[in-house]
Amino acid sequence: MQNNSGRPKDLEKRAKILQAAKSIFLKMGYHATNMNQIAKDAGVTKLTVYNHFQDKANLFICAIEESCEESICAKEIVLTEESNFEQALYVMCHRALSIIYLPEALKLDRVLFELAAEQSPLTQQFFDASHTRMSNVWCDFFRQAIHLNFIKADDPLKQTEMIVSLMLGLRHYRVLLGLDTVPTAIEIDQMIQQAVELFLLKYQTKI
Secondary structure (H helix, E strand, C coil): CHHHHHHHHHHHHHHHHHHHHHHHHHHHCCCCCCHHHHHHHHCCCHHHHHHHCCCHHHHHHHHHHHHHHHHHCCCCCCCCCCCCHHHHHHHHHHHHHHHHCCHHHHHHHHHHHHHHHCCCCHHHHHHHHHHHHHHHHHHHHHHHHHHCCCECCCCHHHHHHHHHHHHHCCHHHHHHCCCCCCCCHHHHHHHHHHHHHHHHHHHECCC
């Protein structure tokens, strides 16, 4: 009985801690963030933070996973024999770029670079929670397309790497380094159209 009555309150506290953690990690980076700040912003004690998350590293990964899940877990695209694959591919590309160029996503990538430069063990966990998660969504989409014979059979991961590379190009790295601006809506549409055209040139099955 005690556990059941306390669970909603515990979940509410956990959600507040995660929200505070996401905000502070993005603003301050990993190393400049401390548990006292997070506890204060969440309106809980430092002990409560540690009761929910064993340490800063665990809280960081949980916060990143939740942030990525909120962004990536859009309505799943389920292909059928009647689907317009080219249109579905465009939608997938648009969703991907909408996530990639979120201000929060760009900040997360910069935090990832910070950790990678230090050879932190958190780098792989962070990468899996964000980039690998999105890659898995793409791979599932291409498996469906292969099964329905919309595209030629190939390794879905290879196809994923190709479409993402075609969309982002070198400009994405310039954006991450602050050397270029985030693409406009018109530019994003052009990037997607070009990527889809080149991808289909290689993989579309002949009708």
